[in-house]
Amino acid sequence: QVQLVQSGGGLVQAGGSLRLSCADSGRTFSSNAMGWFRQAPGKEREFVALINWNGASVAYADSVKGRFTASRDGAKNTVYLQMNSLKPEDTAVYYCAARRSMFAVKSHAAYDYWGQGTQVTVSS
Secondary structure (H helix, E strand, C coil), X not given: XXXXXXXXXXXXXXXXXXXXXXXXXCCCHHHCEEEEEEXXXXXXXXXXXXXXXXXXXXXXXCCCCCCEEEEEECCCCEXXXXXXXXXXXXXXXXXXXXXXXXXXXXXXXXXXXXXXXXXXXXXX
């Protein structure tokens, strides 16, 4: 069973940085692709970043490319989202997700397990 526990997030000024963590308590972390998504009030959940099972393939939404970095640590069963140069429009609840596949995709419907979500608020 996969259980994703998120940490990090909070309030930061525009231009600042935050790092989100997502720890997987299951035994299949090394073979699961992972994704990061976010949802702002009144908006649909949107893709932010994905990372495949071994971290060799990573992709980002255009809106965060060059500012956010996704990574994973197999020894800690944890994925990270480093967010730099944050903007007010990055304000949202951020979710990590795991997929029972080695390969990550951009559609949130393809993911099987979800973290509890963490609020990121960027003030102007």
